[in-house]
Amino acid sequence: xxxxxxxxxLTICGTTGLMFTSCQSGxxxxxxxxxxxxxxxxxxxxxxxxxxSLADSLEKAGKISKGESYYWQGHAHYQMGQREQAKxxxxxxxxxxxxxxxxxxxxxxxxxxxxxxxxLCRYAEYAxxxxxxxxxxxxxxxxxxxxxxxxxxxxxxxxxxxxxxDKKDSTATDMLERAYRLHTDRIRQNASKKAYxxxxxxxxxxxxxxxxxxxxxxxxxWTERMGDLMKEYKTLFADDENYIDKQWARYLIFYATSLxxxxxxxxxxxxxxxxxxxxxxxxxxxxxxxNDYLTVANxxxxxxxxxxxxxxxxxxxxxxxxxxxxxxxxxxxxxxxQMLDQEELANMTARQICEVLDSAITNNRHLxxxxxxxIHERDMEIVKAEASSARQRQIYTGLVVAILIIAFTIYxxxxxxxxxxxxxxxxxxxxAYDQLEETTAQKAAIESDLRIASGIQxxxxxxxFPTRAERDDVQLYASLTPAKEVGGDLFDxxxxxxxxxxxxxDVSGKGVPASLFMAVTRSTxxxxxxxxxxxxxxVTIMNKTIADMNKNHxxxxxxxxxxxxxxxxxxxxxxxxxxxxxxxxGIGELPCDSNIPVxxxxxxxxxxxxxxxxxxxxxxxxxxxxxxxxxxxxxxFQMERINDVASRALANxxxxxxxLIDQMxxxxxxxxxxAEQSDDLTMMAIQYIREQSDVLMRKNIVLANDTKxxxxxxxxVDEVCEAMEFDEKTSMQMRIAIEEAVVNVMDYAYPPGxxxxxxxxxxxxxxxxxxxIIDSGKPFDPTVQxxxxxxxxxxxxxxxxxxIHIVRQMMDxxxxxxxxxxxxxxxxxxxx
Amino acid sequence: MKTxxxxxxxxxxxxxxxxxxxxxxxxxxxxxxxxxDVEGKDIxxxxxxxxxxSSAGLRxxxxxxxxxxxxxxxxxxxxVNAAVNDIFIxxxxxxxxxxx
Numbered sequence: 010x011x012x013x014x015x016x017x018x019l020t021i022c023g024t025t026g027l028m029f030t031s032c033q034s035g036x037x038x039x040x041x042x043x044x045x046x047x048x049x050x051x052x053x054x055x056x057x058x059x060x061x062s063l064a065d066s067l068e069k070a071g072k073i074s075k076g077e078s079y080y081w082q083g084h085a086h087y088q089m090g091q092r093e094q095a096k097x098x099x100x101x102x103x104x105x106x107x108x109x110x111x112x113x114x115x116x117x118x119x120x121x122x123x124x125x126x127x128x129l130c131r132y133a134e135y136a137x138x139x140x141x142x143x144x145x146x147x148x149x150x151x152x153x154x155x156x157x158x159x160x161x162x163x164x165x166x167x168x169x170x171x172x173x174x175d176k177k178d179s180t181a182t183d184m185l186e187r188a189y190r191l192h193t194d195r196i197r198q199n200a201s202k203k204a205y206x207x208x209x210x211x212x213x214x215x216x217x218x219x220x221x222x223x224x225x226x227x228x229x230x231w232t233e234r235m236g237d238l239m240k241e242y243k244t245l246f247a248d249d250e251n252y253i254d255k256q257w258a259r260y261l262i263f264y265a266t267s268l269x270x271x272x273x274x275x276x277x278x279x280x281x282x283x284x285x286x287x288x289x290x291x292x293x294x295x296x297x298x299x300n301d302y303l304t305v306a307n308x309x310x311x312x313x314x315x316x317x318x319x320x321x322x323x324x325x326x327x328x329x330x331x332x333x334x335x336x337x338x339x340x341x342x343x344x345x346x347q348m349l350d351q352e353e354l355a356n357m358t359a360r361q362i363c364e365v366l367d368s369a370i371t372n373n374r375h376l377x378x379x380x381x382x383x384i385h386e387r388d389m390e391i392v393k394a395e396a397s398s399a400r401q402r403q404i405y406t407g408l409v410v411a412i413l414i415i416a417f418t419i420y421x422x423x424x425x426x427x428x429x430x431x432x433x434x435x436x437x438x439x440x441a442y443d444q445l446e447e448t449t450a451q452k453a454a455i456e457s458d459l460r461i462a463s464g465i466q467x468x469x470x471x472x473x474f475p476t477r478a479e480r481d482d483v484q485l486y487a488s489l490t491p492a493k494e495v496g497g498d499l500f501d502x503x504x505x506x507x508x509x510x511x512x513x514x515d516v517s518g519k520g521v522p523a524s525l526f527m528a529v530t531r532s533t534x535x536x537x538x539x540x541x542x543x544x545x546x547x548v549t550i551m552n553k554t555i556a557d558m559n560k561n562h563x564x565x566x567x568x569x570x571x572x573x574x575x576x577x578x579x580x581x582x583x584x585x586x587x588x589x590x591x592x593x594x595g596i597g598e599l600p601c602d603s604n605i606p607v608x609x610x611x612x613x614x615x616x617x618x619x620x621x622x623x624x625x626x627x628x629x630x631x632x633x634x635x636x637x638x639x640x641x642x643x644x645x646f647q648m649e650r651i652n653d654v655a656s657r658a659l660a661n662x663x664x665x666x667x668x669l670i671d672q673m674x675x676x677x678x679x680x681x682x683x684a685e686q687s688d689d690l691t692m693m694a695i696q697y698i699r700e701q702s703d704v705l706m707r708k709n710i711v712l713a714n715d716t717k718x719x720x721x722x723x724x725x726v727d728e729v730c731e732a733m734e735f736d737e738k739t740s741m742q743m744r745i746a747i748e749e750a751v752v753n754v755m756d757y758a759y760p761p762g763x764x765x766x767x768x769x770x771x772x773x774x775x776x777x778x779x780x781x782i783i784d785s786g787k788p789f790d791p792t793v794q795x796x797x798x799x800x801x802x803x804x805x806x807x808x809x810x811x812x813i814h815i816v817r818q819m820m821d822x823x824x825x826x827x828x829x830x831x832x833x834x835x836x837x838x839x840x841x
Numbered sequence: 842m843k844t845x846x847x848x849x850x851x852x853x854x855x856x857x858x859x860x861x862x863x864x865x866x867x868x869x870x871x872x873x874x875x876x877x878d879v880e881g882k883d884i885x886x887x888x889x890x891x892x893x894x895s896s897a898g899l900r901x902x903x904x905x906x907x908x909x910x911x912x913x914x915x916x917x918x919x920x921v922n923a924a925v926n927d928i929f930i931x932x933x934x935x936x937x938x939x940x941x
Contacts, residue, residue, distance in 0.1 A: 716863045716864055716866075716897075717864050718864075719862050719863050719864040720862070720864055723860075723862065737924075738923065738924065738927075741893070741924040741927070742927075744893065745893070745895055745924075745928065748862060748863060748895050749895060749896055752863045752895070752896075752897070797932075797933075798933075799931075799932055799933025799936075800933060800936065801933075802936075802937060803903065803906050803907055803910060803937040804907065804910070806903055806907075806937065811896040811899060811900070811932055812896045814931075814932065815896060815928065815931060815932065818931045819931075
């Protein structure tokens, strides 16, 4: 709001200031007509002094323009015979108006130029005249002010000057013709006195110049035009006697001169005769003009007489000869006398000239000097006036600038204050925003952390569980319900070589670090158990691996179990975890050594435990999320309740893994109610359901650990295959598989050189054929050998590992158990 | 298990007859040893009458191949039956030997 007010004030101030400055510069755009009339009247009355004073004061009062003022001053000086001043002023006038486009200015531009040129021409300063006239003519033509009277006059003068310099100059003729046309057009448009008179002046000048430069033919043409014009004038304005008389007289003289020049004496004489009858012929001017003819006609006597008359006349009027008079009259008189061979008179005239020349020159000099001084004074005045007006302009500009600065300062101050307030508000906002941002970021970080952690956790868990149709030896199910903040629980299981490897665990801590740790734990479990079948070995190695890379001092409680599916033998190792429940004949806890959680001490040796799982029993594993599940009153679920639920399930014959876990889940949910889950809730249930099938066939053989015994082995295999009614291909497969397995045992079970025994037993049930290879050598598990890469080229192939590879390919399953100091390797072929 | 080594059409041919099981491996290895010194010619192992081969036998073949390969000698296996072919495929040996 304030802004607009300030801007308005500024604009007003600025404009006013500018207006002031422009007023004083004097470049007023239009003159007042009353002023011009006043001066014109004074001029007509030949009151030159008054003209001068009027011009000056009216200009200062701003009633007339500078151009007009200078023009009138020049005119007045000219009338007073002060040629130099006139010249200088008219030049000034031209200067101040030459670049203007104002109509009024242009009038005085043309007028001043016209008068100046005419004066210059009159005093034979033809070069200066041309120099003055031509630019003006060009400018007037350019801005299309080329039909004015003054322009026409300029054309006439310029043309005459050109003709003077070169009477064959075609541009001169063009200009003069153009001027003539302009005059006649004007007359045609408006046959006024003024139009005629202007035309006359022009034509007279032209005619005169042609005669003067002895272009008598052209002179004649122009003179005749002059004559025609006068005739017209006579008809129209018959009562303007004096003017008619004068102009007619002049026409006659020019006519006579031209005729004489062209050699037409008689006609010329006749014209002169007519001339003598005019009143004008008897005036000083008339005598002067007559002499133009007389000198051309070589009528020197008459010319001389005329000059004497003139001089007599002049002596009466003038007290002093000027250079002008001397040239005009005395010199001409002298020439006339000369032409007439009037020696005495010529000498007299010469003496006269000498006498008066000195004072005339001095006078002229004085005149010049005084004129120059006046001019100089006037110039000084002009300069002073300019200076003062310039100063005034400066003052006003200064004022305007000062106002602008003040206004700007005020504006800036207000703006600044507003800015400060704004900035302060902005700062406060920024602080608030930063706080908000931080909080939001923290929240977002937490949330994204949680999402990441959750993603990691859930991605790590097995999703599919084998169905009844897929496996007839074990059933299992597990569930993990994560808490809002990921708790790091894990479980895993997989089958390898007729064993179920499984684990359950709980990582300390929460969030992303916990879930990462959990991921590491799981992958370590898988990697190590691929080569280790003993849980204690598995856990020991896992512990070392994890403890070594555990900078954050995290740890994980873990339970690892390996269930041998053919026999139901469970081997396990507990690392600080809750002991699982066995739900079978009754409810009981699996006896567990507590050991220590994994990740603490890299050197801890974990203990191995074993148990026999009977068909139908379910192993129930869980984390402390179950035991410590809290309700709204912070009471915990606890072991008792778990036992209760399990008992109930058992009683209802619902100890199948999925059923059991569902029941447990329901019970927990009921208990916890609306309270928020504080920790991950993880449960896993494994039920051993293997039924012992009836054995249909049993054969065995005992061999020494010498590969030479292999043929005996072959005999057994052949017998078995025959009994099983295998086809050739299958028999071959059996043969090589058994051979490779047995040879393997023979080679590695006993120390080299030591003799030992290898028992091979073949049994068949309804579903499968089984070969069991038993030896009493050192513990050796062929199933953990590294896999063979069959795609390697010859150079890179290793000799070892082929045997087991072949066995795996040929048989449906291979299972190793260490039982009572015996290595028991079982190879199975499914029959259905 | 019978092993015979001959020259045929500028190639060295090893004819195997019988079952190359682990028991027979040591003996067969000895019998096939001369093949390791073959140079400038190709080796053809004729398995037409080979009923059976165990990993021990495969090892012998691999050994020979690794020894003569750098000399630019080719080892071709000829006339394997279904069972033996199976073994070759399972163990990936079908990729490293050329069969004719």
